[in-house]
Amino acid sequence: MSDRSSLRRPATTATSGGPRGGGVTDDEQFAEAPIPSPPSQSAAKHGRLGDRVFAGFATGAGVFMVVLIAAIGIFLLIQAIPPLADNKASFLFSRTWNADPADLNFGVLDLLLVTVFSSVFALVIAMPVSLGIALFLTQYAPRRAARPLAYLVDLLAAVPSIIYGLWGLEVLAPALSGFSVWLNENLGWIPIFADGNVSAQIGQTIFVAGIVLAVMLLPIITAVSREVFDRTPTPHLEGAIALGATKWEVIRTTVLPFGRPGYISASMLGLGRALGETIALLIILSTTTQFFGWSLFDGGDTIASKIARASAEFNDPKAAGAYVAAGLVLFALTFVVNAAARAIVAGHKEYE
Amino acid sequence: MAKRIDIKDLNLFYGSFHAVDGVTLAVPPRNVTAFIGPSGCGKSTVLRSLNRMHEVIPGARAEGQVLLDGEDIYSAAVDPVSVRRTIGMVFQRPNPFPTMSIRDNVVAGLRLAGVRDRKRLDEVAERALRGANLWAEVKDRLGKPGGGLSGGQQQRLCIARAIAVQPDVLLMDEPCSALDPISTLAIEDLIGELKKDYTIVIVTHNMQQAARVSDQTAFFNLAGVGQPGKLIEVDDTEKIFSNPSTKATEDYISGRFG
Incomplete structure (x- = not known):
């Protein structure tokens, strides 16, 4: 009008x-x-009510989340305390796991070592490859190709982990069989390539599981790193170019220093994911009665795969409680990794 | 050191957009040439074409010749990276490398050129920082990040970084537009000293600045939005500001438009 x-x-x-x-x-x-009617008055009243409702809703949601996490934590603790009290072995330092409720004798150390070892191995493979992919997508690939390629990498994250597990067991393990044996025979004097407690040839080993994990980490680390590298401020890039830097020198002097905290925290995020990964490892790793011996050709179980493997037998609360206790250790571990990632990012704030 | 530049019939494009039309201009050595003109007239684009920074933008290209002491920097045999190593550039906003110390910022160009000798790098850092009138202020904190300096100090750090490699030409793209008047004065004084050794081309929006620091002034203008920018006239700075040959220049410098 x-x-x-x-x-x-x-x-x-x-x-x-x-x-x-x-x-x-x-x-x-x-x-x-x-x-x-004069719009200011009614709009203000309306706005105030809407403000209150929304603030209440948001605060409620925030509080709910904190309460939920606390409730989960308390529940886990309550479940874990009785079996820990009856445990004959040292929970943190024993390497045997016997959750028979009549004879509780369980320690988490062996599971913890396999968990950390396989995750770190996966990270060692995934970090450089992800860095390469992220740099290629942001710096080298032509704009038109970069976008579909990035989608493709992101798609890797959407593949269910059970598919990765099947692929690892049925495809990757046989394919790597010869290479595994070769590594074992020729580099066996290096502890991580020494004879393991399962067959390197069949390949239900940490070696194969770690490579599968690494593939699962690629999209996580790549996605975050790509975002960070893409945000390198143009003035920094131009400063380097104007000094006569080649493409690689521009990356080295500006893109990498600027993106480093983001890359590291992305890797930590990936590590957190690897530590908790369950089903792929459950499928690939062969169980063994022997202890973990620091070889990539060992089998065994991670904390998560051990819990999943036993989940059908959680009929006794004390036996289940032993696994809950192991789960708490995993929870604490991922918490520490995430805290470390945050600390690294916070420590580099001045460069942004 | 201090070479002359001859721009011959230079046309610059961003994709299909014709940004600058047929510029022909001579920049004598050991002399300050100022580019002035309204926004969008292509003066920064011309400046960026002088060290082949123009083509860094996707789709941007150049036609014509830019002769550095007679050698065409756009000839097919010339590597743009090596052009940029002999033609230094200072940008509108100070852009020291934030993760590097003050000293490392200054010698970054030398490092790129492969100089590793610590003693030599230290000498060059001191010489360049003295040359940029920054030595006294930073000599006790050479190991601190360059980002910790004030805006004016950062810009002088960038000038030190540019002159550390002893370039043939120094290009400055509105070097004072992000600075306060005192820092601006420091940079202008510095330009006056640097022209003893370097050929300097400076883009500025500030006509008083052009009048103060330059020996020669080039006025650029564009016929309208979407039209390419053109070089209207170039002459001694004194003549441009007292008795320009074209009406457009007179209108611009007297503040009637732009």
């Missing part, structure tokens, strides 16, 4: 100066119009 009246208006206000003059008279007319 007022738009239409302002269309007629300029004929009279044209002399007083252009569209801005027209706008003022338009406002005056709007205020004088009898039907719409």
Whole structure:
């Protein structure tokens, strides 16, 4: 309505100066119009109510999350305490695991070592490869190709981990069989390539599991690193280019230093994911009665795969509680890794 | 050191957009040439074409010749990286490398050129920082990050970084537009000293600055939005500001437009 009246208006206000003059008279007319009540009052009231409702909702959601986490933590602790009290072995330092409720004798150390060892191995493979992919996508690939390629990498994250497990067991393990044996025979004097407690040839080893884990980490680390590298400020890039830096030198002097904290925290995020990965490892790793011996050709179980493997037998609360205790260790471990990632990022704030 | 530049019929494009049309201009050595003109007239684009920074933007390209002491920097045999190593550039906003110390910032260009000798790098860092009138202020904190300096100090750090490699030419793209008047004065004084050794081309929006620091002024203008920018006239700075040959230049410098 007022738009239409302002269309007629300029004929009279044209002399007083252009569209801005027209706008003022338009406002005056709007205020004088009898039907719409002064908008300021009702809008303010409405806004205040909406504000209160939304603030209440947001606060509630935030509090709910904290309560939920605390409740989970307390529940786990309550479940874990009775079996820990009856445990004959040292929970943190024993390497045997016997969750028979009549003879509780369980320690988490062996599981913890396999968990950390396989995750770190996966990270060692995934970090450089992800860095390469992220640099290629942001710095080298032509813009038109970069986008679909990035989607493709992201798609890796959408593949269910059970598919990775099947692929690792049925495809990767046989394919790597010869290479595993070769590594074992020729580099066996290096402890991580020494004879393991399962067959390197069959390949239900940490070696194969770690490589599968690494593939699962690629999209996580790549996605975050790519975002960070893409945000390298243009003035820094131009500063390096204007000094006569080649492509690689530009990356080395500006993109990498700028993106380093993001890359490291992305890797930590990936590590957290690897530590908790369950089903792929459950499928690939062969169980063994022997202890973990620091070889990539060992089998065994991670904390998560051990819990999953036993989940069908959680009929006794004390036996289940032993696994809950192991789960708490995993929870603490991922918490520490995440805290470390945050600390690294916070420590590099001054460069942003 | 201090070479002359001859721009011959230079046309610059961003994709299909014709940004600068047929610029022909001579920049004598050991001399300050100022580029002035309204926003969008292509003066920064021309400046960036002088060390082949223009083509860094996707789709941007150049036609014509830019002769550095007679050698065309756009000839097919020339590597743009080596052009940039002999033609230094200072940007609108100070852009020291934030993860490097003050000293490492200054010698970054030398490092890129493969100089590893610590003693030599230290000498060059001191010489360049003295040359940029920054030595006294930073000599006790050479190991601290360059980002910790004030805006004006950062810009002088960038000038030190540019002159550390002893370039043939120094390009400055509105080097004072992000600085306060005192820092601006420090940079202008510095330009006056640097022209003893270097050929300097400076883009500025500030006509008083052009009048103060330059020996020669080139005025660029564009016929309208979407039209390519053109070089209207180039002459001694004194003549441009007292008795320009074209009406457009006179209108611009007297503040009637732009």
